[in-house]
Amino acid sequence: MKKVNIYFNRWFSVAYHYMNLLRNNEDGIPVQIFATHPDIRHMSLQGADFAETEPALKGIEYVQFCVDFCRRNEIDVFIPRLHMLDIALHVAMFDAIGTKVLVCRDLDLLESIMDKGKFYENVSEQGIMSIPDYHVISTAEQFKDAYEDLVAKGHRVCFKPTETEGGLGFRIIDNTRDPLQELFGYVTPLITFDDAYRILASKETFPDLMVMELLEGYEYSIDCLADENGKLLVAVPRRKVGGRLRLMEHIPELEEIAARVAEVYKIPFNFNIQMKYNGDIPKLLEINPRMSGGLHMSCLSGINFPYLAVKSALGGEVQPMNFEGDVLASHLEQPMIMKINGQSVIPDAVN
Template sequence: MKKVNIYFNRWFSVAYHYMNLIRNNEDGIPVQIFATHSDIRHMSLQGADVAAAEPELEGIEYVQFCVDFCRSHEIDIFIPRLHMLDIALHASMFDAIGTKVLVCRDLDLLEKIMDKGKFYESVKETGIMTIPDYHVVSTAEQFQAAYEDLAAQGHQVCFKPTETEGGLGFRIINNDRNPLQDLFGHVTPYISFEEAYRILSSVDSFPNLMVMEFLEGFEYSIDCLADESGRLLAAVPRRKAGGRLRLMEHIPELEDIASRVAGAYRIPFNFNIQMKYSGGVPKLLEINPRMSGGLHISCLSGINFPYLAVKSALGGELQPAEFAGNVLASHVEQPLIMRINGESVVTDAVNLSGSSS
């Protein structure tokens, strides 16, 4: 049986787990996994059979690099993360060389999802989820007005850039902090309104910030799998359960939200919905049109999310998948000898920048 060549461009470290989940698939389909990263010693590359350095490029130049890589290595499936929107915009370039790209091709939707302000407006129109009270601001004066409005409604206030990943730029406004204690204590996401306003007022304008109510309940990541047409096949709600514990549990209202999101937006393959409770109501934080950073944990439910997305892209028939019951999970560190293309990494990364198959 011919091996399926699968390519990951620059991903998070957890792509190491995605690669192994695909490699150890339940159908016994042989795969060869290729990966690139600007850091040849990045952890994600340790899951690849063939690793190479990638250049620091943007726009069409980066897309052309990926196309050339896929062509020269006869890639069947490309699973992008970095510059996903540019890759989706030029997906036809990959079609032309016979490479299937696991990406949402609805460019309008993809642009909205990647800008939280625009996506919240879209959700308002559909009414399929509850969203937090919020304002989008780009000046200190707008920031002050937004803060005062939300505080007057009784909300604790937080803010985050509209275009970012993970927790980058996230801050919670707390005016009762002791600056001296903060200086000598742990780094926290808390900041006073006065300090935030002082920083923001140092410039005429800044990239859009979403100023919103802080939600105090459990936060859930709903890992979802859909086929190429966007038909939902699986949804696993996952939350932190203290320390390193993670709990995958059946929450009917969250599973219903996943079904409504799939029906409204038809996002293909893997995507993730982040919700957080407030007053018993789940409210939207964001949607990621890709595999989430914790997806390998959700796979302990018995659903191999990364492989099933690949199987769908290859034309395989998929049936809806459910997990039998709640699953409590955790993780421990695993020491690894760093290797690139089967050899131990003992020299500087610069000397390996041309490493390939």
């Protein structure tokens, strides 16, 4: 049986788990994993069969690198993370060499998703779920007005860049904080309004920030699997329940939101919806048009998200499914030898 060649460009460390999920698929399909990263010792590469150092390129030059890599290694499926929009823009180059790319081809939607302010506007127009009260601002005076408006509505306030990944740039305004106490404690995302205003006022304008109500209820990450046409096959809500514990549980209203998102936006393959409750109302944080950083935990529900996406991309039949029941899970670090007597044990470099 011919091996399926699968390529990951620069990913998070958790791609190590995705690679093993692909390798240990339920159909027994043999796969060969290729990966690139600027750091050849990066942990994501430890799950690959072949690894190569990735150059620091952008735009079409980076896309051309990926196309050449796929051609040279006869890649069947490419699972991108870095420079996803550039790759989607030039996805026809991969089509021409027979490589399937797990990426959303709706460029307007992809651009919108990557700018949280624009996407919130879109979601509001569609009316498919609740969004937080928010303002998009780029000057200190706009920041002040937005803060005062949200406080007047009874909200605690937070802010973050409109274009960011994960928790980068996220801050919570707390005017009761004690800087001296924090100096001797853990680093926190807390900042006073006065400090934030002073920093922002040091520039005439700055990249867009989203100033919004702070949601203080449970946060859910809904991992979703759709077919190539965006038809939803399964959605698994997951939340933190203290420490390293994660609970995958059936939440009908969140599963209904996932179904509406899929129906409206038709995001193919793997995507993730992050929601957080304010009281009993779940509100959107963001949508990631890719595998989430915690997807390997959701796979403990019995759904092999990475493999089923690849199977669908290659034309295999994947039926809609449900996970059996609620699953409580956790994780431990795994030590890994990188060198023995100076000899590297990382995957072979691609020839």
